[in-house]
Amino acid sequence: MKKIKLLSIVLSALIFSFNSCSAKGEKTTKDKEKKGTPNIILIMADDLGYSDLSCYGSENIKTPVLDKLAEQGIRFNDYHSNGPVCSPTRAALMTGKYQQRVGIEGVITAAGGRDKGLALSEVTVAEALKNEGYVTAMFGKWHLGYDKKYGPVKQGFDEFRGFVSGNIDYFSHIDQEGYFDWWNGEILKDDNGYSTDLITKYGMEFIRKNKDKRFFLYLPYAAPHYPYQARYSKPFRKEGVKQPTDKSIPADSIPAIYRDMVEALDEDVDKLMKTLKELGLDENTLVFFCSDNGGTKKGGKHNLPLRGHKGTLYEGGHRVPAFAVWPGKIKPGTGYEGPVMSMDIYPTLLDIVGGEKPQGIDGISIKNVLLKNETLPERTLFWKFRNARVVRQGDWKLIVTKEKNKEEKIELFNLKDDISESVNLAEKEGDRIENMRKLLDEWLKDVRR
């Protein structure tokens, strides 16, 4: 009898322990579901051209870390910044809309644009991810409004360190008009250091602090935008003095400094990735890397084999390096040849975290490109900057340029055959041009504010 009682006690204990195991098991599954929603790190370089990484063809810049990351995930060969300069691309990235729709078609300049900014009524990607329970931070360059009423902490970022102008001295943190521009949230407060390394340092601290939460970390680096300063350079800008570039630097030394700026960024991305790994977060973090516009015409060959450069609507102005990594989710070694835009990142991230689908935006989710290697349905894309307008349909690209007191210039290229936009096919393709122009007119009417 005693034996039977003992057996029954043992059995009950076993059943109890089995039950509690399965209860625990359920909890683990739920945790996993939660864990299935990744942390997000969005890294954006500034003015990094199409061929400025070694994996995109640079001969003198070595970027082993970024190359390896691109290899471990999906690499985009037809990724485009929404604008050929800084502010418009950032406006599109933050809102998922064509920048024309939010009134930021050009650069918000340090000289004449100090009262302008991205309207607070716009719902940014940071605000949308915050609504989904993410902690958010941005360290780096904002360029969507100088006044603190337009600052990142007003647009969904819990934390902000960095600058609001188009570029700062990498050491003295003074903008080209002579204003001191390094912020901690809404307070102007200096930090000692090279801006690339400061941005990384704050990024790493934020990752550590929030390792048990879901986070969205936006790192818009200043590099390699001018002023050309490597880690070994000296500060040159002073408060109250307008000084875009350091005149004491000979032009022929710029390519080497530029190289060192990109390579410093590469090293810093390694530090971020090592932090993720050390904390066991690497498999649960989606990293997206891109540039905000093409490389400049100064200081080397940044956009080969593309025509044009930053500020133009030839491919060199807006086709830039981009890739995404998410171990175990994005198949390594994947390439994607279809067009993707800055404005697609917002809806993609919301789709990936299972968030509310953003309304009234122009970008589309590329989640299935990332996770299932699917191809996006064909869509017509548009660019507009200064006196140039562009329509892209499949491989066809129409550029309409109207300079003051000059006749309109019409250029048509087939990017598949001619990525360098060297052969104008306008004369041969009258019907196609007519159709594309119609689409352009409709788009212009649609986005006009």
Ligand SMILES: [Ca+2]
């Ligand atoms: Ca830029």
